[in-house]
Amino acid sequence: MLRSLELFAGAGGLALGTELAGFHSVAAVEKDKWACETLRQNKERGHPLVRNLRVISGDVRNIDYDSLPSDIDLVSGGPPCQPFSIGGKHQAHRDDRDMFSAFADVLSAVRPKAFIIENVKGLTRSSFTNYLHYIELRMSMPDIGMREDETWHDHLKRLAAEETSTGDKGLRYGVVRSLFNAADFGAPQKRERVFIVGFREDQDAKFEFPDETHSLDALLRDQWVTGEYWDRNQVAKKDIPAQPIRMKRRIERLRERNDISLSPWRTVREALQGLPEPRRDGRCPPGILDHRLQLGAKVYPGHTGSPIDLPAKALKAGDHGVPGGENMMVRPDGSVRYFTVRESARLQTFPDGYVFHGAWSETMRQLGNAVPVVLAQSVASEVAKHLLLAKGREIAKRKAH
Template identity: 80%
Template sequence: MLRSLELFAGAGGLALGTELAGFHAVGAVERDKWACETLLENKERGHPLVKNLKVLSSDVRDLNFTDLPTGVDLVSGGPPCQPFSIGGKHRAHQDDRDMFSAFAEVVSSVRPRAFLIENVKGLTRASFSNYLQYIELRMSMPDIGMKPDETWHDHLRRLEREATSIGDKGTRYRVVRELFNAADYGAPQKRERVFIVGFREDQDAEFSFPDSTHSFDALLRDQWVTGDYWDRHEVSRKARPEMPTRQVGRIERLKTQNDFRGLPWRTVRDAIQGLPEPRQDGRCPPGISNHRLQPGARVYKGHTGSPIDLPSKALKAGNHGVPGGENMLVRPDGSVRYFSVRESARLQTFPDSYVFHGAWSETMRQLGNAVPVVLAQRVASEVAKHLLIAEGREIAGRKAH
């Protein structure tokens, strides 16, 4: 069985994805009280994906490395994204929430066969290009840590020299990076995340990221060429929105395309299908957790919400201002309401049996910081596949000798 250690676990999006991909998490580290309570509540409820999870309520920087498990195949995690996110202050390494060095120190201590990091698209902005180069070099040589009096610029220059020099550099990793739109992999949300994957140099694995499975073109075809989307949801012609004028030319081209492949992007309507409208009395419907109406949604500049017949905009980690205003559903008639926590969890592809602990603001923060489970599963499945291939080659090599 492949074993993994989860850092910066949050509400568990990446942990659930790696578990579904075939890894068994031996521990999950998270310092946020509410996120830890979400993990623990699901563990206590016996949720099959976390029932055996050891939750460590700790700052990653305060971990006692001697207490960490050995024989770990994968260290995964999403270091806090605020230093790089569009909504953050863009301070990168100057932000005390920048935890990439802490991640590298754990990798240096545990020496997993592979690591997996996910983060926001903002990390790939041109203004962070030097720092992204530093992260990749830092992760490729995790044993070469930063000296007490060293800036990250100085450390980068030292790592660059080490990369081309002769001599022992400790454990080395081959590092690759890719930017994904979660909608292209089956999440009903246009959420862009960057993944950084590293394989230990002794692993005979030629890793490649997974191909996309869903597309916007397939959705346009499903809605405006075949009409199957509307039939599937029993939406009458009178109740359908008008064809988007900006996409008319694209739709006309799709009418003549015969070799069409891939599945349609999943929409908000797809995601919330089967859920009743959230109740206004503050109670959840029987058998459905975290599904209450949050009042006060309204549209104004910068707060336009997500049309029901498209994937949602990226959920934001907040409950007011731009973040809260964007966590809204827009009906075909233009009326809006906030997504319930359960609807937001579906947009992040958490199972309905997974519950979230805390008030609406706290749970929306947990969900806004999460990676969609289905996207984590797709990437982690490729990592698992290549680790198993490398293991098979190693066994075959030993038998040959």
């Protein structure tokens, strides 16, 4: 059995993804009380992906990791993204929410066979290039911590020198990084996330990130070349929107192609299949969790919402959950309304039986901070595969000797 530890667990998107990938999570660490209640509530309800999860409420820097099993295979987590997000103040290491060093310290304490870090696309900005290099070196040599009163620049220089030295560097990880769009892996949402993955140097693993499974071209072909999308979703001819002008040339090229093997991007319309319109009286429909209408959706410049026949824009976790209209759907007739919590959970590919604790704005914050479960599962599945292959090679070597 592969064991994992989740840091900065939030509402559990990454934890659910790793569980679906075959890991058994021994604990999830999260300091936000509302997110902890979400995890606990689902555990108490017996949700199969978290019913055995130990929820630890607290700062990852203050946890007694000696109380956890000693043979943890994977540490995963998404350190707070506000220091790097497009909507944040872009302060990186100057932001006290920058917790990458804390993640490295946990690696040093727990010494897992592998780790997964996910974060926002903003981490890859050119202005953060040096700091991103620092993060990767910090994770590759987690035993070499920052000295008292040492700046990250000085620590980077010391890590770079250690990387090329021949001396004992302590615990070492081979680190790789990639940027993914969740829509390319079946999420009905255009959400770009950075993944940093490391394998302990004693693991005979040559890790490769998963291949994309879905594409925009496949969706455009189904919509505007074959028409299969409208038939599949039972959209009447009179309700089919106009072909997007800005996609005209791309669609014309698709008419000549027969090499599209990937599945179509999933759209908002497809993600919400089976859900009735939310009731205006504020109650959930029978048998459907967290599906209440939030009033007040409006369109104005910079606040335009997500058309239902495309993947949604990336959900955001703003002060009111809707800073740029991303948390709002646009129907074919141009009318708009906010996504309910259940609809937002589907866009993030959380299971329908998974509940969220708190008022609408609070639960939307949790969802806006989450990684889509299906994307987490795709990456974690590759990590699990390579860990098992490495274990198999080790067993074969022992038998050979």
